[in-house]
Amino acid sequence: MILDHIEGLELIDNKADEHFDSCMALARLGEGLWWIYREVAQLEVQAQIEATRDNVGVALVGGVLANKPMGMLSCAFQWYAVSACNYAQLVGWLANRNTNSAKEYVQKVMPRLLNYRNKVAAHFAITDPRRDNEADLAASVMTHVVYIQGRLCAAALTPVVKNNGSEITVSRDFSWSLTLAHERLTPRYWPGGPPTAYQALRVPPGNTTLNISWSDLVGDGT
Secondary structure (H helix, E strand, C coil), X not given: CEEECCCCEECCHHHXXXXXXXXXXXXXXXXXXXXXXXXXXXXXXXXXXXXXXXXXXXXXXXXXXXXXXXXXXXXXXXXXXXXXXXXXXXXXXXXXXXXXXXXXXXXXXXXXXXXXXXXXXXXXXXXXXXXXXXXXXXXXXXXXXXXXXXXXXECCCCCCEEECCEEECCCCCCCEEHHXXXXXXXXXXXXXXXCCCCCCCCCCCCCCCCCCCCHHHCCCCC
């Protein structure tokens, strides 16, 4: 099984059964990432048509963005970043069986998505600061999706914080286009097109058994 067509990373065939659930996770993540991409791409095409009609290159609020589901778009960028990083880190781990190598692999193949995942999608930096300045913290909760030159982008609009006569800007640029990111990842992971997730359950051999729990359905759910 080819894990990364560009890096040439593979999962040896005789290991596929051993990592059945990991392979299923990749298939399901891949299918989900493609679904998010198609939903955002459809909205992006609508914005492109409206922007061309009105000769708009950049829209921050209103205009070509006025009738777009901004809550859905904000969540879509966050879902995509978290899921894509999970996908890549699992690929890196399956290829090397090493946690550090897996994390380094994610940093190599999707640095902007990883930054966005760490500072916005996994949790807002303002709630758990780590080497972040004032602008970084403010930017983490600015979940605006804007239109720039044909693409819907996240983290492109950032604050400049004035403090004692000086200006503090974000310490790193992690603006990104979801559709562009997906199109760049496609030849790496899915050159044959969208993967198909499958519905299956396998109990590993040996002493492993499975439990099912529905405790959250009982009581108040807290």
